Amino acid sequence: MKRLIMALVLLLSGCRPGEEVLAGACAGQIGTGVTATSVKVGGIYPLSGPASAYAAVAQGVRAYFAHVNDSGGVAGRRIEFLVRDDAYQPARAVEEARRLVLHDRVFALFQTLGTPSTAAVREYAHAHRVPQVFVATGATRWGTDATRPWTIGFQPSYVAEARVYAHFLAQTRPEARVAVLYQNDDFGHDLLDGFRRAIDGTSVRIVATRSYEVTDPSVQGQVANLAASGADVLLDVSTPKFAAQALAVDAAMPGWNPLHILNGVAAAPSMLKAVGHARVQGVVTAGFQKDPGAPESADDPAVGTYLAAVRRYVPEADPAGQQVVYGWTAAQAFVKVLEGMRCPSREALRAAMRDLRKVELDMLLPGITVSTGPGDAFPIESLQMARFEGSRWVPVGGVVDTRAEFGPVRADPDQGG
Amino acid sequence: MSGLRVSGLRAEYGAARVLHGVDLEVGEAEIAVLTGPNGAGKTTLLRALSGLVRARGTVTLDGVRLLGRRPEEIARLGVWHVTQEGGTFAPLTVRENLRVGARSGRHFAADLEWLFGYFPVLQAHLSQPAGTLSGGEQRLLAIGRALLARPRLLLLDEPLRGLAPRAEGVLFQAIHAINRHEGTMMIIVEHHVATALRIAHRSYVVESGKIADLRTRWRW
Amino acid sequence: MFFQQLAEGLGAGAGYAALALALVLAYRFTGIVNFAQGELALLATYVAWQLVDSGLPYWAALPVTVAVAFTAGMLTERVLIRRVESAPGPISPVVATIGLYVLVNALAALVWSSALRAFPSPFPDAPAGLAALAAAGLAGLVLGALALVVRHTGLGLVMRAVAADPRTARLSGIRVGQVAALGWGAASAVGALSGVLLAPSLFLEPAMMTGVLVYAFAAAVLGGFDSAPGAVAGGLIVGVTETLCGTYLAFVGADLKIAVPLVLIVAVLLLRPRGLFGTAPVERA
């Protein structure tokens, strides 16, 4: 009954129920979820369901936040991080977002994973003016759609990744004839369209494309068809399970061994081990994070703190997994944003996340920084190619800043929704 | 204690009580005929004996209790029930149908010859799937299978249904011969009372779930 | 190129045929569509992986896995399906298998985690096309042996009798329960074969058999769902069309390729409800 009366009162006064409105310098801004000693944020990940393999990201985030809290927190505030499961279903993601914002009264949403869930939560976050920071999906929409300022991406978008591959091919194989295997969803379409636009004006040409459904048992048929196209490069835009199949079929075909470009999402060490290192020699991919297992990371202090923190706070996590490194990096970027806030309010957080000037992060490859500004809502747009030799990735060429090379990413003209 | 003793047999389908305490006996090598109006419970009685329907009361065959056992256990005790419909395996050939439930391989060939003595029509369709036989032929096949198994007690539910008049004589002649040679006890539910009574030793009239009348051959 | 694709199609088809046959066997003996057949095959494949991982050679692990799957199949029928058959309504048994599907999938993910695992191939060094053909041959061998048992042995006769009419079989003294359990054992063993055959190319992970189940259903229905040879033929047809479909049916395209076997289902069902090889269900009131 209490809420009924309050609802009636607020009905008349017309202001938002249950939010803490700040006074003084940050008058009128919303400070829910922040106290002098703590800041509460919530993340939504597919802990169960088909995409549960990606939930390792949350482990990386938890490790970093625990690490920061133990060394005094952010400007004296401990970070309280709530993790909710949406089983990779948009409706559940919205349900969990409502719970975090209205029940747990979090200050901001930090990371929703996967484009469907992120797109669903983005509507809710926009309607209730809650920042949705550094979402864990590479769709370009988060950076190009100015009508939804409360949401921002983090990792290099699929278009940036496609641009690096185009740039690499233009330099090393100018006459490349490319066959593309792509997953029939936003991830596949975004990267493929980005690649098409990025090779405009170069002599690189796409000779065949084949898509597959997540519910397909195998991509054997698709890869065999692509082989028939006689392409000398295979752009593999698939998730780990199907990438493994594509790599296995590619290796088993004596008559066809194209340069196999593996996208960043699939380049997981466990997948490469399953296929067998012997069969993936010479495969290339693009990355933006350090590989904890690489020899040059052995004496890198940043990697040292990362490994120690992961062993201490999330022992069940696989420190070599790129997802855990990704969680760690995104969490560190978030802390930098918190430090940059002028007021303890959501509006200030939104402003700070869009005003990062060449921020250095521990686990980013040297030369790659995080920067956002008025016309640039893509925190990271530089990547470095690497080739798989022996049993690990070896960097190839320098860091490519795709924004400098190709200019800002424009919204895809026929992008629906 | 040889023969079939049934006392106080009660059975119901859900809430509908069908058998209200049936008592009957079938002596050694005797044929009993059950007659009576439709729905009197004749078929349910056979089903109760062969375990298809749960029933209460006491039923013993040569001193062995039958009630409460599963149909396949009762069948293995030598009670063979030829139901009103079915009794054959449509996709299997006539030979395979006869083989199921018949005695072991050694006797099978001899048994077949013996059966064809009574039912030559089966020999003509031996390798044909049973489903392709006519209704009457399928009836003969079902009963042939029963006879082949040399049961201790044979329950026949309206064996004549769907048979051409000429075939009736052939069937009853065979049943009569087997009863005499093998001493198989039989309970036959049949509306053609005249033909059935010619070979029956006893005849029970079943009305609304109880035995209304008993006539034995030597008292007519 | 065409022959290699054809060979791969037959290899994949053999896997779908095995699972389709498992579905048909389970249906023939208990009249129940076992939605969990794919996940039981997944469990068997994980068992095989575990055996090979702990040192047992492939050709020793295979028979052990098939034996384990056989007993697991019998136990499933005896413990789960038997009791549910007497439950009212035709829906309960099918829902029980759906419950089993969800449960087994979650258990596999819990015990073996969702990590991707490589699975050894029976013919590791043979080129892709040949390995697929050899796998199809292996499947053909096993299915042929099963067909011989069913066609020409006493046990086979009893099994076919139970499948044709369980009530008459009971009245003929056949212990229908045990035969149904045997049927489910054989089904589960054949299902395990499907998992083991497909794992090398599909890579072992909890969601491996979900897609395969869809194709196995298509294959089983193509064959009429109550004919074993029909299911095997259906499986090979689905396998080949799936592989060749991308190249030769360009207008369909790869994303709607799943529609091909399914449109076949609907067409077959409407034109020949019994399927290509099924027997007409004799409906006696």
Place this chain on the structure above:
Amino acid sequence: MNAVAAGHRRLPVGHEAGDRRPDWPWRRTSLALVASAAVVLPFTLPPYRLFQLTLVLVYTVALLGLDLVVGRSGRLSLGHGAFFGVGAYTSAVLIAQFGVPYPLTMPAAALATFGLGWAAGRPALRLRGLYLAMVTFAVAVVLPPLLKRLAGLTGGAMGLTVPAPEGLLGLDDDQWVYFLVLMVTAAAFAGMRGLAGSRPGRALTALREHPAAAETLGIRAATHMTAAFAWSAMYAGVAGALYTWTAGFVSPDSFTLALSITLLAGVVIGGLGTLAGPVLGAFAVLAVPAVAQEFDPAAPGIVSGLLLLLIVYVAPAGLAGLLRRTLWGLLRRRA
């Protein structure tokens, strides 16, 4: 379809077909209680709980429809997730791409799925039960890739975001959507109650219990079954449209075969052939994953699988049956 059952156990069929089991003791009072709670709750529940309750009502409408096919006609349909999806997309596309005011999208979704249900039902129902499951299985599997293929219209793999209906009469958005959904759910219940007592309803029950006997009584199986299938598809479509209003986002991969299986599980867990079943089933299907995830991420699968098996063995009449038996037990002990 299943093997010989020695005895006869009657399916919970309701009074019309001679079900002598004790009926719900206080029909009037419990209905009034539920109605009043439904009106007060939106003001007392925190908003995110209200959102969950709205989703339960949306699922209830879909399960009411599915129960018509599974519970009352005894047939298995695996396609209702697809009908749900078609309803959701019809509404989403009309709102997002063509700017149609959302209330008008409800009849459009209903018509689309009624037609689809009739078209899919008509041929499939001439076939035996199992084949209906196969045809609906095919529909459920083909829908997601088809939706992605029509990217121009449906936003393809990216999905579509739909602005939520604004709150009127001083209610805020989720309370307003809740009342919209509540009204449609009430109408759905009334429609189903009316049907159950009517001639077609009894005809369906007769067809389920003994198809051959029913046909001898002149009940044309094909027309009754097809009509029932079309109506149930429409219910699922209407539920889909309500889902779009509630969630505000639709993507092809939310309406896969998995949704059809979840709906089927819900209608069985709730209790076949009853009116209370769909509500309880909807609660079970939505509550189990949320509660189970507290223990362990893989738990939802294990818990819902076990629950399904438990229901089929322990309480074939579902939660509704359990509820009825326990309450009746209490009453008898007290009386």
